[in-house]
Amino acid sequence: xxxxxxxxxxxxxxxxxxxxxxxxxxxxxxxxxxxxxxxxxxxxxxxxxxxxxxxxxxxxxxxxxxxxxxxxxxxxxxxxxxxxxxxxxx
Numbered sequence: 001x002x003x004x005x006x007x008x009x010x011x012x013x014x015x016x017x018x019x020x021x022x023x024x025x026x027x028x029x030x031x032x033x034x035x036x037x038x039x040x041x042x043x044x045x046x047x048x049x050x051x052x053x054x055x056x057x058x059x060x061x062x063x064x065x066x067x068x069x070x071x072x073x074x075x076x077x078x079x080x081x082x083x084x085x086x087x088x089x090x
Contacts, residue, residue, distance in 0.1 A: 021061040028059045032068075 025043075029036045040057070043050040049063040 023059045023061055023064065025057050025059075028064060031061075031064065 023031065025036050025039050028048075029039045032039070039048070042048040043057050043059075048059070049067050050057050050059050052058070
């Protein structure tokens with residue numbers, strides 16, 4: 001039974017604890033190089049993926065990384081749209 005449990009846990013557990021990390025306001029602020037106040041504002045306005053645990057904001061590192069990629073793509077798309085409108089070319 002122990003062998004089955006060990007094999008089952010190995011298949012379901014994440015490979016790296018940092019991949020599944022939960023971050024605090026301060027950690028996210030440091031990671032994004034902004035103030036904690038900025039993170040509070042973004043979380044409160046639901047502009048960044050976040051959840052509360054006992055009244056304190058928490059953030060999934062995986063979701064923050066996905067959010068960063070999405071934000072980067074929106075900036076690129078907006079730049080391309082502006083370029084197309086300004087020049088009439090792609």
